[in-house]
Structures are given as C-alpha cells and as structure tokens.
Amino acid sequence: MPVSDCSCISHTQVQPLDIEERYEDINHQFLSRDSSQYTLQGPVSGDDITRLSADPSHYLLLSELGRGFNNLSQVNMARHIPTGKLLAIKQTNLDECTEEELLQLMNEVLLSRFFRQSNLLTSRLVFNSCCQLWILTPLMGYGSADALLRTYFPDGMSESLIAYLLYGVLKALEYLHKMGYVHRSVRERNILKENYK
Secondary structure (H helix, E strand, O other): OOEOOHHHEEEOOOOOOOHHHHHHHHHHHHHHOOHHHOEEEOOOOOOOHHHOOOOHHHEEEEEEEEEEOOOOEEEEEEEEOOOOEEEEEEEEEHHHOOHHHHHHHHHHHHHHHHOOOOOEOOOOEEEEEOOEEEEEEEOOOOEEHHHHHHHHOOOOOOHHHHHHHHHHHHHHHHHHHHOOEEEOOOOHHHEEEOOOO
16 A cells, blocks of 8 residues: 655655755766656566556546646656556646756655555656656546545545554555654645556
C-alpha cells in the first residue's frame, strides 16, 4: 500500500545522509543531456514497467485519476498498447514550471529512484516527450483511501480496516524517517491501495 506523492517528502536533519554525493553524477547527467533523449528507469521489480518503452505513442491514456504538483501535473490511467498492461502516468508540462518547480520535480524523480520500500510508490520509468515529463508507476487499482472512504464506506471504516491501512502507512513513514526524510503531506488522498491478483 504505497504512500504516494514524493514531492511532499522533504529532507530533515534527523539522520544526515550524504545523498548529495550519490545524486551529483545523476544531477549532472540530468541537466547536461538533451532532455528529449533522456530516459530514467527505476528499480527492476515484479511489475515489469521498467521494461516498457519510452515512446509516448505506445500508451493510450484512458481516464484522468487526479491532478497534482500545483495543478501542473495530471495523473492518468493508461494502457501500454503493445502489452495491454495498465499503469498510471503522471504528465507534467515542463514549460509551465518555474525554475524552483523544475528543481522540486527533479528532486521528486531522484528521490523516487533512491527509496526502496514496498509501501512507497516509486516511479519505474521516466522520460521526456516534447515539453511533457512522463512518470510511469504501477496502477493502484483501489485508488486512494479518500476515494475508498467516499465510495465504499460512507459511514466510516471498521477499526480493523483502519489498522490495516495505517500499518502500511506507518511502515512507510518509519522507513522515510530512518532515511532522514519527512513526508509533508500524509493524508487520505496520498494513501494509495493496490489490488493484488
């Protein structure tokens, strides 16, 4: 059960890490490359998104799931046409971003590569197409805790279900805090639940 929206994660002085050195080479590559040719693949996992193409024409956008990042990003459910795989694609119009927002977005992408915890949603494939940054993640089939509450539990969730959801959130927060980071936006719309097959 990933806690999403890594743009809401900020570094604290809780446990200082020297991650700047780890990212220095990546930052230099990110800033010095022709952005139209840049593709960043995430950790290999069971979802096989890392093996999908970085060609926007290979994706069919199905429906909007939400907006974020100061309303500059749109998250869509999409289908990878060659494989039929469903996934989520976050598209951000880079032309509309300020320099500060571009740095924040780059930080989000880099942090997503850095974190390795099953309860955190990480981007698996990132690429640039024209003025759009595409971030591909697994589709969280049950959506957010907010949507679950409004749709299926209008009278409230049981204590056991709340405990189940919060356990995953607490494991994610524990991991982030051990890594020296704080999630600045823990709320029901940023708690996503995937469906297991």
